[in-house]
Amino acid sequence: MxxxxxxxxxxxxxxxxxxSPWVFPVNSGGCNGCDIEIVDTITPYFDAERFGVKVASSAxxxxxxxxxxxxxxxxxxxxxxxxxxxxxxxxxxAIGNCACGGGICHDSFTVMGGVDxxxxxxxxxxxxxPRPEALIYGLLLALGKVxxxxxxxxxxxxxxxxxxxxx
Amino acid sequence: MSNILKxxxxxxxRGRVTLKYPAEKTPTPEGLRGRPVLDFDVCIGCxxxxxxxxxxxxxxxxxxxxxxxxxxxGRCIMCGLCEEVCPVDAYRFSEEFELASATREDLEVELxxxxxxxxxxxKYFTTKRVLDNTVAEYSELTGGYAEEFKEMIYLxxxxxxxxxxxxxxxxxxxxxYES
Amino acid sequence: xAGTDYVESLNHFIVDYVLGWYEQGTVLVIRASxxxxxxxxxxxxxxxxxxxxxxxxxxxxxGLNPVGHPNPRKLLTSDDWPEDLFPMRKSFKNExxxxxxxxxxxxxxxxxxxxxxxVVPYGPYHFAxxxxxxxxxxxxxxxxxGVDLRAGFNYRGLExxxxxxxxxxxxxxxxxRICGICGSVHGEAYTQALERAARFEAPERAxxxxxxxxxxxxIHSHLxxxxxxxxxxxxxxxxxxFWRVRERIMFLAELLTGNRKQYGMIVPGGVRRDIRExxxxxxxxxxxxxLVEYQELLDAALGLSTLQSRLKGVGYLSxxxxxxYSVMGPVARASGVNIDARRDYPYEAYSNFEFETPVxxxxxxxxxxxxxxxxxxxxxxxxxxxxxxxxxxxxxxxIDYIPPDVTSVxxxxxxxxxxxxxxxTGGEDTVYRWRVRAPTYANLPVTPLMLMGQxxxxxxxxxxxxxxxxxxxERMIVVDDRTGKERIISGRGLQEDLHx
Numbered sequence: 062m063x064x065x066x067x068x069x070x071x072x073x074x075x076x077x078x079x080x081s082p083w084v085f086p087v088n089s090g091g092c093n094g095c096d097i098e099i100v101d102t103i104t105p106y107f108d109a110e111r112f113g114v115k116v117a118s119s120a121x122x123x124x125x126x127x128x129x130x131x132x133x134x135x136x137x138x139x140x141x142x143x144x145x146x147x148x149x150x151x152x153x154x155a156i157g158n159c160a161c162g163g164g165i166c167h168d169s170f171t172v173m174g175g176v177d178x179x180x181x182x183x184x185x186x187x188x189x190x191p192r193p194e195a196l197i198y199g200l201l202l203a204l205g206k207v208x209x210x211x212x213x214x215x216x217x218x219x220x221x222x223x224x225x226x227x228x
Numbered sequence: 229m230s231n232i233l234k235x236x237x238x239x240x241x242r243g244r245v246t247l248k249y250p251a252e253k254t255p256t257p258e259g260l261r262g263r264p265v266l267d268f269d270v271c272i273g274c275x276x277x278x279x280x281x282x283x284x285x286x287x288x289x290x291x292x293x294x295x296x297x298x299x300x301x302g303r304c305i306m307c308g309l310c311e312e313v314c315p316v317d318a319y320r321f322s323e324e325f326e327l328a329s330a331t332r333e334d335l336e337v338e339l340x341x342x343x344x345x346x347x348x349x350x351k352y353f354t355t356k357r358v359l360d361n362t363v364a365e366y367s368e369l370t371g372g373y374a375e376e377f378k379e380m381i382y383l384x385x386x387x388x389x390x391x392x393x394x395x396x397x398x399x400x401x402x403x404x405y406e407s
Numbered sequence: 408x409a410g411t412d413y414v415e416s417l418n419h420f421i422v423d424y425v426l427g428w429y430e431q432g433t434v435l436v437i438r439a440s441x442x443x444x445x446x447x448x449x450x451x452x453x454x455x456x457x458x459x460x461x462x463x464x465x466x467x468x469x470g471l472n473p474v475g476h477p478n479p480r481k482l483l484t485s486d487d488w489p490e491d492l493f494p495m496r497k498s499f500k501n502e503x504x505x506x507x508x509x510x511x512x513x514x515x516x517x518x519x520x521x522x523x524x525x526v527v528p529y530g531p532y533h534f535a536x537x538x539x540x541x542x543x544x545x546x547x548x549x550x551x552x553g554v555d556l557r558a559g560f561n562y563r564g565l566e567x568x569x570x571x572x573x574x575x576x577x578x579x580x581x582x583x584r585i586c587g588i589c590g591s592v593h594g595e596a597y598t599q600a601l602e603r604a605a606r607f608e609a610p611e612r613a614x615x616x617x618x619x620x621x622x623x624x625x626i627h628s629h630l631x632x633x634x635x636x637x638x639x640x641x642x643x644x645x646x647x648x649f650w651r652v653r654e655r656i657m658f659l660a661e662l663l664t665g666n667r668k669q670y671g672m673i674v675p676g677g678v679r680r681d682i683r684e685x686x687x688x689x690x691x692x693x694x695x696x697x698l699v700e701y702q703e704l705l706d707a708a709l710g711l712s713t714l715q716s717r718l719k720g721v722g723y724l725s726x727x728x729x730x731x732y733s734v735m736g737p738v739a740r741a742s743g744v745n746i747d748a749r750r751d752y753p754y755e756a757y758s759n760f761e762f763e764t765p766v767x768x769x770x771x772x773x774x775x776x777x778x779x780x781x782x783x784x785x786x787x788x789x790x791x792x793x794x795x796x797x798x799x800x801x802x803x804x805x806i807d808y809i810p811p812d813v814t815s816v817x818x819x820x821x822x823x824x825x826x827x828x829x830x831x832t833g834g835e836d837t838v839y840r841w842r843v844r845a846p847t848y849a850n851l852p853v854t855p856l857m858l859m860g861q862x863x864x865x866x867x868x869x870x871x872x873x874x875x876x877x878x879x880x881e882r883m884i885v886v887d888d889r890t891g892k893e894r895i896i897s898g899r900g901l902q903e904d905l906h907x
Binding site: 066086104105107108111158161162163164165167168175177183184185186187188189191192194197198199201203204206207209210211212213214216218220 | 233244245246247250254268282283284300301302303304305306308324325326327328329330331332333334335336337339340341342356357
């Protein structure tokens with residue numbers, strides 16, 4: 062699919078989600094730091110419920126899955142069950158370093174990588190653990206309400222495209 | 229019953245504490261661990277940061293005449309070890325924590341530098357910036373084997389070892405057979 | 408208990424049983440060896456029920472078979488992991504895991520006397536618990552008659568990573584990420600074990616700062632627990648109010664270290680950041696305000712008679728059972744067992760401060776709540792004393808030399824109990840064997856006992872009262888046993904013995 066068609070499909074999905082997305086945190090083998098920050102977001106100082114966000118009690122009632130932790134071999138089945146139980150339209154957000162790319166244990170024998178090893182997420186929220194403000198920012202980004210601030214940066218020294226290197 | 233009123237009184241007394249994020253910027257303490265910012269003009273390409281990084285967020289790829297450093301913010305734990313070991317202070321810790329992104333590519337930083345060949349064997353061994361840096365540092369050196377050192381900068385470590393052993397062997401022969 | 412693979416160098420495995428006596432403040436390590444080729448050793452579980460999970464772990468990660476163990480099922484590795492592949496052996500490399508099989512199942516065993524047809528699964532993803540863990544309750548109406556448990560979802564293989572890829576200085580960063588709530592405790596235990604192996608004492612100011620960070624972690628962990636426990640019985644205002652008070656502690660941690668959790672402060676040789684005077688003044692002010700808010704909230708929330716009647720008499724654990732299964736921390740102190748590693752095995756700057764260790768005899772969830780509430784008050788007092796008496800001096804001194812092949816143990820009192828790290832140093836700046844024994848590892852096997860006879864509605868709060876930190880429990884264990892020769896070495900004299 063072309064990038065424009067992708068963006069249009071995504072905007073349509075977000076419109077269908079409505080105004081009050083219900084989230085469900087899924088811990089696929091993490092240290093629990095990001096899960097505590099998710100619960101922190103509904104406490105008085107940060108109050109994500111201002112945005113209509115409620116923590117659902119089951120994946121079957123959820124609109125957004127917040128996946129934390131690296132995907133371990135042991136929790137692979139449970140993660141896929143939770144993903145398939147969530148009805149469409151749904152969004153998946155990878156919270157924390159471990160879900161973004163495997164984190165500090167990315168090369169372990171029981172870790173398969175980040176969430177993108179099994180499911181393609183709609184947003185990445187890095188941090189170890191990410192601050193609750195960063196979490197709210199990531200949630201609003203996935204819902205299309207704020208602009209993204211980071212961009213890929215590339216720097217090439219002059220002369221790199223030459224085939225001969227100087228001595 | 230009276231305890232419920234006590235709890236209600238506590239709630240009312242402490243009032244509303246919600247921070248008005250994202251409408252207003254929340255206060256951040258000094259020294260907050262935000263994302264590390266790499267200064268492209270200062271980095272010389274020594275690779276010390278990649279060796280230290282605990283989660284391997286910094287990786288180095290050496291291919292032909294190109295030395296590539298990649299920093300993946302999705303794996304960075306903001307520990308600060310890269311800032312501690314960098315010999316030229318190329319890393320600066322900002323206070324930015326709003327790093328959410330829709331794609332994995334937007335979380336990557338890539339820096340590519342030129343590599344140089346050894347004068348003797350022709351193998352690529354270090355980056356041009358490291359070479360220039362070392363030449364500048366050794367330019368004031370005098371006395372003893374200063375001239376030999378200044379020549380050895382342009383050699384790869386293996387050739388350097390051979391060269392130094394030959395220099396020492398020559399000096400020994402000279403000293404032994406002249407006397 | 409830990410096992411280590413010495414097959415390449417010495418052609419055998421070793422098993423070390425590490426026992427601690429709190430009254431005397433000593434640690435005893437019993438070392439046995441298991442030969443390569445005949446990897447069996449007599450199981451201690453029939454006589455010492457506390458050794459249950461340790462021996463299961465040794466069996467599945469190192470391949471040493473405990474003969475006579477009543478329940479040698481898989482504990483930590485995935486259901487599709489082959490039975491004959493042992494990840495903690497040195498010959499196994501991280502890069503070559505076996506392929507995934509989708510249809511493997513865990514063999515659940517119905518406990519005896521369960522006698523009913525109804526099984527209620529609790530987990531792995533449940534609204535009330537923050538980590539995946541799979542309990543199966545056999546129920547008769549509303550009463551629980553039997554419990555079986557499948558752990559291991561959070562097992563990430565961190566010990567193997569520390570042995571292969573990390574150096575002495577970077578292991579604290581992975582140790583902190585064992586658990587998101589009690590991270591510094593693990594960093595501190597590792598550093599303690601390493602500094603003890605090197606016979607190194609950190610500078611005074613570093614010891615004080617380490618104590619402050621550990622106590623700040625205890626305060627935030629207990630406030631977190633109080634909020635979560637009240638939430639589990641349906642009292643959501645408790646969750647919101649306790650976490651409102653807790654947020655100020657998180658801001659304080661961010662002020663002092665730059666990060667709300669996983670501070671990255673405690674490294675071998677000292678700490679990484681200093682506390683400036685103005686930050687110290689701010690911290691003292693914050694702590695005294697938190698004390699006031701906390702006391703008024705405690706008075707209002709825990710005095711509610713509805714809350715007390717929900718928590719009283721639920722999840723009872725007797726003193727004999729607590730001693731037999733060697734439970735730790737607030738769970739033990741609520742059943743009358745008076746143990747506290749800060750007082751019995753003094754470390755860092757604790758011997759300079761005055762604090763009490765609260766003990767209750769109720770043995771139920773209400774007693775554990777009271778113990779944790781008092782613990783928080785004592786912690787706040789320690790932080791105030793430490794901030795006021797901070798000595799001058801450097802905060803970091805590099806360690807000159809760490810000798811190889813030294814076995815040492817680090818003991819730290821975390822919010823959930825005593826955390827024990829067992830370390831064998833290796834050459835070339837890496838550890839040879841690192842075993843983490845989190846307190847929940849000792850407390851979790853006791854939950855089936857506590858759950859017997861409770862109603863389903865109370866199951867959440869009983870499991871929660873143990874304050875399980877599942878990720879601490881499962882980091883990876885590898886144990887190697889050596890062939891059967893036993894040698895008793897006294898704990899404090901262990902370093903001298905091995906130095907020779």
